[in-house]
Amino acid sequence: MKDFCLHGILLFLGILFFSNATPTGRNSKTRHGRHEKGKEGQVLHRSKRGWVWNQFFVIEEYTGPDPVLVGRLHSDVDSGDGKIKYILSGEGAGTIFVIDDKSGNIHATKTLDREERAQYTLMAQAVERETNKPLEPPSEFIVKVQDINDNPPEFLQESYHATVPEMSNVGTSVIQVTASDADDPTYGNSAKLVYSILEGQPYFSVEAQTGIIRTALPSMDREAKEEYHVVIQAKDMGGHMGGLSGTTKVIITLTDVNDNPPKFPQSAYPMAVSEAAVPGDEVGRLKAKDPDIGENGLIKYHILDGDGAEMFEITTDYQTQEGVVKLKKVVDYETKKFYSMKVEATNVHIDSRFISKGLFKDTATVKVSVEDADEPPIFMEPGYVxxxxxxxxxxxVVGRVHARDPDAANSPIRYAIDRHTDFDRFFSIDVHDGVIKTTKPLDREEGPWHNISVTATELHNQAHEAKVPVAIKVLDRNDNAPEFAKHYEALLCQGTHPQSPKCTKMSGVDKDDTANGPRLLYSFPPELIHPNQNFTIIDHRDDTASIYVGRGIFSRQKQDFYPLPIVISDGGNPAMSSTNTLSIRVCSCSDGAVLSCNAEPQTLNAGLSTGALIAILACIVILLVIVVLFVTLRREKKEPLIVFEEEDIRENIITYDDEGGGEEDTEAFDIATLQNPDGINGFMPRKDIKPEYQFTPRELGIRPAPNSVDVDEFINTRIHEADNDPTAPPYDSIQIYGYEGRGSVAGSLSSLESASTDSDLDYDYLQNWGPRFKKLADLYGSKDTCDDDS
Structure with a gap:
């Protein structure tokens, strides 16, 4: 009912406003004309406006039964007789807005929403009803939708989350919430919002105009309450009655500050530690509580004072925030049985606001009892020398080691040597008093130090034992004579004269310590000092000496080796000495260079000279050469003179016209009939070259072969043919044997014949053929291509 009344009032005010308003249309005519002067004194008349109308308004969300009258269009040319028709066009014409074409009244047929569209632009025109002829130019006007408070305020978020440090001062800003109203902020109070707090008092407040939430109580403690739920309302119409409203929820969390010190739940903490514990072992734990969280709750511990400050230490386990007490030094139950110390717990991160109040630390007392333990024996020294x-x-006796039982029971101790450190069993120990003795004489030169390990065990508890290293030094006695550092040998040239340079330099070594032999002395044995005048010894007083040649000439024939004895003495007490031998050899020399130091055979020196030996060797070499030549010639004498290379055998065989069965073949190997019927005149066709390159004997100027069986002449003819035939290769001479006759006295010359081992022919007759046969032999080579197995 209230909305209906409000809409009616607004409609009445709008109509009243339209009736009193002055027309503002661009094409509307004035009811009174005005004269204006134009150019050159011409009087102009402004025409009268034809439209009578103004800007129109319509209230949104109208829900009445009848269409809402928006306004009326009227032209001055309209006399009211119905001859003029009004036409409406533009945004919403015909659907939202309709016009009475006679009266010009415009109605809104639908409910309008200003939040969807605030105004509409329309076009009006007056035409003759019958002819549709325009009476007025088209005119544009605007219909605005009038706002009503039909939209409640809405917050940008359904809920907000905010934080504020605990213990904050009153009025500390927490968060600002903002709401919006879709109504027209320029018309009335429909969009004027006011904020208020519905839930969250008395802890928080909100500014009515800005929506800023602030703390309202001092010293809000997170440890007491950490989270608050606040409800904020936004109301339009300036918060007055009838306005619309909207709400949102704000979750405010108090963040922690270091406003709580660590606090020990108890003032004293008893702990216990065994005297058998080693440094680093944990003794116990204690924990101070701090309700703060995060880095504000981190705690560190340290010892302030007390007699246990040097024996114990405390560290922080940051996983559990506990103080861990650990053993720093070994404790002894027999010496001290109780320790006390003061421990302090402090915050790692301290808030300066609470330093003056002392809210960052707390102290407690830690009491540690030492418990007795059955301990192993303890040696009086960590090591013995x-x-x-x-x-x-x-x-x-070498010395003594001593161990004791640290317990109050003072159990007896038994000693033993670890045999893994004394394999040769040089030492023994008394099991009761720890006295170490030798079991055999020791030699410093073999081992100057012996390192052994001694074990001490409790008599009543053999599981408890202790070990100690013992280093035994073997002291030196002068029991080794000095000697040559190595074997020395000197070489002398025979015929040496006095004033010769020194022969060699020697050095000696002494296995004893330098305290028993600070310097070595060199000398000849007493029995050789006077008789021996050839050599002189010079002691350089630096543990070395040199031998020089004395008077006399040395001859290898008389004596080529001199074993010279030399005595080396040390400076010990008593002194030790040894006799060493220097080997001196007499050598053959040339211009000071040693040629030979070996003994020369006496027979050679007495009988033959070097020239004679060279002559004998030369004769032997000549005889060997003669023997080799003889054997070589003998072998060549027995070799066949006509030989074919291995690669030629295939060609020689395949070019024979007919091969028989050997010497018995009268058609192939009878040397008496070497002239065959085809070659009676000395010519036989070649089979290895083309016919146009063959020459007859007459063309070459060679006489035909005789009919007689003259082998020498036959061969000479063939050699001459081969020498003058440029087309024949040098190895094919035997291929001219196209036919062999019967009854050959010499037998077949074929290489196949050489395979027969039963032939009794003597091939030495070829040596009598003379120099011409040698030329033939050169053509075929000197190696027999057929061996005895073919």
Whole structure:
């Protein structure tokens, strides 16, 4: 009912406003004309406006039964007789807005929403009803939708989350919430919002105009309450009655500040530790509580004072925020049984606002009791260094080790040597008092140090034992004579004269310590000093000496080797000495260069000279050469003179016209009939060249072969043919044997014949053929291509 009344009032005011308004259309005519002067004194008349109308308004969300009258269009030319027709066009014409074409009244047929569209632009025109002739130019006008408060305020978010530090001062800004209203902010109070808090008092408040939420109570403690739910309302119409409203929820969380110190739940913490514990072992734990969280709740611990400050230490386990007490030094139940110390817990990160209040630390007392434990024996020294002279007899005392039981029971101790450190069993130990002795004489030169390990075990608890290293130094005695550092040998040229340079330099070594032989002395044995005048010894007083040649001339025939004895003595007490031999050899020399130091055979020196030996060797070489030549010639003498290379055998065989069965073949190997019927005149066709390149004997100027069986002449003819035939290769001479006759006295010359081992022919007759046969032999080579197995 209220909305209906409001709409009616607004409609009445709108109509009243339209009736009193002055027309503002662009084409509307004035009811009174005005004269204006134009150019050159011409009087102009402004025409009267033809439209009578103004800007129109319509209220949104109208829900009455009848269409809403928006306004009326009227032209001055309209006399009311119905001859004028009004036409409406533009946005919403015909659908939202309709016009009475006679009266010009415009109605809205639908409910309008200003939030969807605030105004419409339309076009009006007056025409003759019958002819549709325009009476007025088209005119544009606007219909605005009048706003009503039909939209409640809406917040940008359904809910907000905010944080504020605990213990904040009153009025601390937390968050600003904002709402919006879709109504027209320029018309009335439909969009004027006011904020208020519905839930969250008395902890928070909100500014009515801005929506800023602020703290309202001092010293809000997170540890007491961490989260608050606040409901904020936004109301339009300036918050007055009848306005629309909207709400949102704000979740406010108090963030932690370091406003709580760590606090020990108890003032004293008892702990216990065994005297068998080693440094680093954990003794116990304690924890101070701090309700703060995050880095504000981090705690560190340290020892302030007390007699246990040097024996114990405390660290922080940041996973559990506990203080861990650990053993720093070994404790002894027999010495001290109780320790006390003061421990402090402080925050790692301290808030300066609470330093003055002392809210960042707390203290407690830690009492540690030492518990007795069955401990292993303890040696009086961490290690022992003992000494004994070498060559001492067995059972010589080396020294003593001592261990004790640290427990109050003071159990007896038994000693033993670890045999893994004394394989040769040089030492023994008394199981009761720890006295170490030798079991055999020691030699410093073999081992100057012996490192052993001694074990101490409790008599009543053999599981408890302790070990200690013992280093035994073997002291030196002068029991080794010095000697040559190596074998020395000197070489002398025979015929050496006095004033010759020194022969060699020697050095000696002494296995004993330098305290028993600070310097070595060199000398000849007493029995050789006077008789021997050839050599002189010079001691350089630096553990070295040199031998020089004395008077006399050395001859290899008389003596080529001199073993020279030399005595080397040390400076020990008593002194030790040894006799060493220097080997001196007499050598053959040339211009000072040694040629030979070996003994020469006496028979050669006495009988033959070097020239004679060279002559004998030359004769032997000549005889060997003669023998080799003889054997070589003998072998060549027995070799066949006509030989074919291995690669020629195939060609020689395939060019024979007919091969028989050997010497018995009268058609192939009878040398008496070497002239065949085809070659009676000395010519036989060649089979290895083309016919146009063959020459007859007459063309070459060679006489035909005789009919007699003259082998020498036959061969000479064939050689001459081969020499003058440029088309024949040098190896094919035997291919001219196209036919062999019967009854050959010499037998077949075929290489196949050479395979027969039963032939009794003597091939030495070829040697008598003379120099011409040699030329033939050169053509075919000198190697027999058929062996005895073919």
């Amino acid at each position: 003992l000494e004994v002279f070498e060559n001492e007899s067995a059972d010589a």
